[in-house]
Amino acid sequence: MLDSTLREGEQSAGVNFNPEQRLRIAVALDEFGVDFIEVGHPAVSQDVMEGIRAIASQGLKANLLAHSRAMKRDIDLVLDTEVDWIGIFLCVSNSCLQKRFNITLEQALERIENTVLYAKDHGLKVRLTPEDTTRTEWQNLERVLRLAKEINVDRVSVADTSGSAHPLYFYELVRRVVDFGIPTNLHCHNDLGLALANAIMGIEAGATLVDATINGIGERTGIVDLAQISTILYHHYGVRRYRLDMLYELSQLIQEITGIRVQNNYPIVGRNAFIHKAGLHVSAVIKDPLFYEFLPAELFGRKREIYLDKYAGKDSIRFYLRQTGIEDDKLAEKLLGLLKTSQEPFTVERLFEEARKMRGIE
Numbered sequence: 001m002l003d004s005t006l007r008e009g010e011q012s013a014g015v016n017f018n019p020e021q022r023l024r025i026a027v028a029l030d031e032f033g034v035d036f037i038e039v040g041h042p043a044v045s046q047d048v049m050e051g052i053r054a055i056a057s058q059g060l061k062a063n064l065l066a067h068s069r070a071m072k073r074d075i076d077l078v079l080d081t082e083v084d085w086i087g088i089f090l091c092v093s094n095s096c097l098q099k100r101f102n103i104t105l106e107q108a109l110e111r112i113e114n115t116v117l118y119a120k121d122h123g124l125k126v127r128l129t130p131e132d133t134t135r136t137e138w139q140n141l142e143r144v145l146r147l148a149k150e151i152n153v154d155r156v157s158v159a160d161t162s163g164s165a166h167p168l169y170f171y172e173l174v175r176r177v178v179d180f181g182i183p184t185n186l187h188c189h190n191d192l193g194l195a196l197a198n199a200i201m202g203i204e205a206g207a208t209l210v211d212a213t214i215n216g217i218g219e220r221t222g223i224v225d226l227a228q229i230s231t232i233l234y235h236h237y238g239v240r241r242y243r244l245d246m247l248y249e250l251s252q253l254i255q256e257i258t259g260i261r262v263q264n265n266y267p268i269v270g271r272n273a274f275i276h277k278a279g280l281h282v283s284a285v286i287k288d289p290l291f292y293e294f295l296p297a298e299l300f301g302r303k304r305e306i307y308l309d310k311y312a313g314k315d316s317i318r319f320y321l322r323q324t325g326i327e328d329d330k331l332a333e334k335l336l337g338l339l340k341t342s343q344e345p346f347t348v349e350r351l352f353e354e355a356r357k358m359r360g361i362e
Contacts, residue, residue: 001233002036002185002211003029003226005069005254006051006217007318010040012026015217022051023058024215025257028250029052030060033242034226035209037085041067041076044085052081065127070115079122086124087157088115091131092140108294109147116151123311126183129157134165134173145180151152155183158207160198163191163221171201190221199224200232214254215262215269226267227251229301235295245301268300275305282306286315291337312339334358 005025010017022040029037037060040303042049056064065085066072091100091279092108101108114130119126128137130144148156158174165173167207170188178184186202201211216225227247233239253270255261262273262303274297276282284291289304297304306312306319316334317339335354338348 001034001067001226001230002038002209003034003213003227004038004187004223005029005213005217007038008187008211008214008223009254012217012220012222012260015260017045017051017257019051019054021257022048026055026060027058028253029214030058030062031243032246032250033060033157036063036065036067038067038211039081039083041074043069047125049077049081052083056082059134060154062110067324068115070111072115072118075115075119075122078124078274079149080120084125085127085154086119087127087129088112088119089129089131089157089159091136092129092144093132093136093211094140095135096132103142109143109313112144112190113147113151115154116148120152120162124156127141127155128153128266129156129159129185129187131159132161133158133177134160134170135162138176141177144295145177145182148182149178151181151266153182154233155209156180157185157187157211158202159187160189160195161187163195165198167197167201168231171205172206174202174205183208185211185225186225188217189219190223192212193221195222196228196232197230203237214250215260215266217254217258217260225267231268231300232293244299248301257314264344273297274300274302277307277309279308279316281311282317282319286319308339308351310334310340320348321355324352328359331355331358 006022026037039052040048042052052066058186061108061289063085064083066078066081067087068078068327069091070088090112097103097108116126122291128142128148158177184207186199187200187209210224210229212224212226212229214226216222221339248269262270276285289296312338314332319333338354
């Protein structure tokens with residue numbers, strides 16, 4: 001797994017990390033266990049460069065990769081950061097070649113060859129991304145991939161830059177890329193809400209690395225969410241090397257730094273992810289959380305909560321009374337009756353207050 005919070009994530013509107021924040025995020029990601037950290041694009045600004053250098057000096061376990069256009073001056077900046085990996089990108093679709101760059105495919109291939117060899121000659125490992133891969137003509141991609149194989153590119157990346165690819169199409173495209181025998185990355189945007197689905201299909205097609213960000217932040221609607229993809233790798237693919245108990249902490253860290261809050265019903269790290277409300281659900285969860293939690297809250301560093309309102313059952317009341325050592329069915333029934341008729345929010349604090357009043361009367 002490659003985390004791109006420090007590069008793709010910083011492209012979210014309103015998000016700018018200072019060097020100290022970059023270092024704090026990188027250290028936390030390294031502790032979580034990501035395989036790669038995409039530390040940023042040093043050509044963006046001096047503070048990005050400073051942040052990357054600070055990260056590179058820490059001796060982190062993760063591979064560090066810096067972003068670069070297919071330009072020697074960008075590569076020179078990456079070399080100054082002392083990271084080991086560079087991610088070189090260039091769009092080779094006919095539309096981009098003609099309208100953005102005003103060059104031919106042959107000229108684009110020459111630029112790719114020159115910059116990749118320049119980076120490799122200076123000791124960098126190279127990931128090559130034909131930007132907007134999913135909308136690029138196959139004959140153009142095939143030329144790029146054949147060249148990448150010839151010049152020993154270390155990894156290639158399939159990028160759904162517009163976030164519009166259908167998962168079945170994405171699977172077939174990734175399978176064809178994987179057939180070239182170059183380790184394959186996935187970079188899936190979420191414009192249609194399909195980033196995670198496409199990442200899964202790409203894994204099934206043989207890709208070995210998925211780009212993600214904490215809370216899924218990134219350009220426009222972002223990319224694959226770190227919590228979701230790492231949990232899928234754990235639950236469906238048996239990958240055990242990431243510290244899932246840090247996911248909530250990482251999410252809170254990025255919310256604190258960026259001010260971008262995740263919605264309450266967001267998977268894994270959202271406020272409601274491990275809150276149970278309906279009485280029937282609560283009764284089952286008390287017996288065994290796995291009846292309504294596919295993985296237990298504790299695995300993610302979360303606490304299971306029971307929500308109190310008119311949907312509650314007696315077991316919802318018992319759940320909280322037992323936390324104070326009270327086993328009293330009559331008291332639970334009285335409290336449930338009060339809760340069902342209450343016109344005001346029924347917090348846990350109020351539950352305990354009402355319980356104390358009732359026990360005092362008795």
